[in-house]
Amino acid sequence: MNIRINNGFQSNTTTLDQPIVVTGAAGFIGSHTTDELLSLGHRVVGVDDLSTGRIGNLGESMRNERFEFVKADVAGPEMMDWLCQRYQPAAIIHLAGLVSVVAAQENPGRNYRLNLHATQQVAEAARSCGVSRVVFASSAATYGNTLALPVSEETPTRPEGLYGSCKLASEHLLQGYASSFDLEVVCLRYFNVYGSRQTGDSPYAGVISKFVEGFSSGNGVTVFGDGRQSRDFIHVRDVARANALAATVPLELRTLVANVCTGRQQSLNEVLSVFGNLFPHAPAPRRETARRGEILHSCGDPAIAKRHLGFQARTTLDEGLRHLIDHSGISISA
Numbered sequence: 641m642n643i644r645i646n647n648g649f650q651s652n653t654t655t656l657d658q659p660i661v662v663t664g665a666a667g668f669i670g671s672h673t674t675d676e677l678l679s680l681g682h683r684v685v686g687v688d689d690l691s692t693g694r695i696g697n698l699g700e701s702m703r704n705e706r707f708e709f710v711k712a713d714v715a716g717p718e719m720m721d722w723l724c725q726r727y728q729p730a731a732i733i734h735l736a737g738l739v740s741v742v743a744a745q746e747n748p749g750r751n752y753r754l755n756l757h758a759t760q761q762v763a764e765a766a767r768s769c770g771v772s773r774v775v776f777a778s779s780a781a782t783y784g785n786t787l788a789l790p791v792s793e794e795t796p797t798r799p800e801g802l803y804g805s806c807k808l809a810s811e812h813l814l815q816g817y818a819s820s821f822d823l824e825v826v827c828l829r830y831f832n833v834y835g836s837r838q839t840g841d842s843p844y845a846g847v848i849s850k851f852v853e854g855f856s857s858g859n860g861v862t863v864f865g866d867g868r869q870s871r872d873f874i875h876v877r878d879v880a881r882a883n884a885l886a887a888t889v890p891l892e893l894r895t896l897v898a899n900v901c902t903g904r905q906q907s908l909n910e911v912l913s914v915f916g917n918l919f920p921h922a923p924a925p926r927r928e929t930a931r932r933g934e935i936l937h938s939c940g941d942p943a944i945a946k947r948h949l950g951f952q953a954r955t956t957l958d959e960g961l962r963h964l965i966d967h968s969g970i971s972i973s974a
């Protein structure tokens with residue numbers, strides 16, 4: 641079981657003046673999380689080494705006097721410690737990591753450093769500086785390829801590769817810190833996140849950002865298999881809201897693991913049909929044989945996040961894709 645209930649435990653709420661540290665702030669989810677926190681009036685310290693993130697993602701935040709940016713490697717010796725000593729944050733939202741499942745398989749050492757060792761640095765800095773709460777960017781990859789859908793936090797975790805196994809090990813490490821020290825931990829298992837600022841040009845990009853790239857460039861897209869494979873696609877603004885709630889709401893638990901998902905299963909063919917409406921002149925998708933080992937269906941149960949964080953995804957796929965196209969500066973009459 642992933643959730644430990646401490647009866648009678650009620651945590652403190654965050655004050656607006658004590659900052660929240662966001663690691664990976666210049667990345668896709670990090671920059672939206674920073675925007676969300678600033679819009680709620682929080683002070684934010686964003687940390688990023690700009691390895692995959694872009695300072696341009698923080699355009700508006702950089703002009704906000706409640707935001708500070710620190711370019712640093714969070715896995716580096718004592719960096720997180722220095723940061724926590726200097727800023728005395730109320731919470732850390734730890735998003736920095738190696739995001740690509742493929743890159744993690746190709747470079748196990750880098751995966752270990754970014755997806756597990758960095759978590760240790762964050763946890764230790766939080767403990768030694770008295771930070772109240774750590775929110776960790778975990779993943780649906782911790783479940784592996786499970787047939788029983790939707791997956792709840794009670795579903796056994798069987799990660800199939802190095803990315804998912806380091807995410808799960810990070811969750812366990814943080815839970816060990818929470819049970820040993822005065823620290824609350826929220827591990828959020830994101831499902832398939834999409835939205836603006838996600839890079840579509842890399843071979844590691846998610847399917848929706850690849851579709852945006854293919855449709856908007858006029859090059860078209862390739863679908864592997866019959867397109868009936870499905871995912872629980874969640875818009876990044878919803879994920880940013882979940883992160884902000886996880887960092888700030890009073891908790892009844894010292895350790896919480898929660899899916900961040902919509903609870904809706906949507907097929908690639910459904911996604912293609914929304915794109916088809918937005919780009920009526922685009923070439924028909926190329927069809928290729930299914931890729932070996934690809935998970936066919938994935939869908940999460942959102943009940944725990946709703947119960948403990950008051951979080952529910954609001955953006956429909958249609959709204960989310962339209963918002964993404966609008967914010968990508970793409971002309972949809974092309």
Ligand SMILES: NC(=O)c1ccc[n+]([C@@H]2O[C@H](COP(=O)([O-])OP(=O)(O)OC[C@H]3O[C@@H](n4cnc5c(N)ncnc54)[C@H](O)[C@@H]3O)[C@@H](O)[C@H]2O)c1
Nearest residue numbers: 664666667668669688689691692693713714736737777833
């Ligand atoms: N995008 C998804 O669908 C998804 C799904 C599940 C989990 N996640 C997790 O969410 C988190 C954020 O993912 P994202 O999609 O925004 O990816 P991203 O690559 O856009 O963001 C990661 C950020 O971390 C920074 N970073 C990497 N290593 C660093 C280091 N050592 N020190 C400081 N900064 C560093 C990068 O420069 C980048 O800005 C990751 O931990 C990822 O594993 C993402």
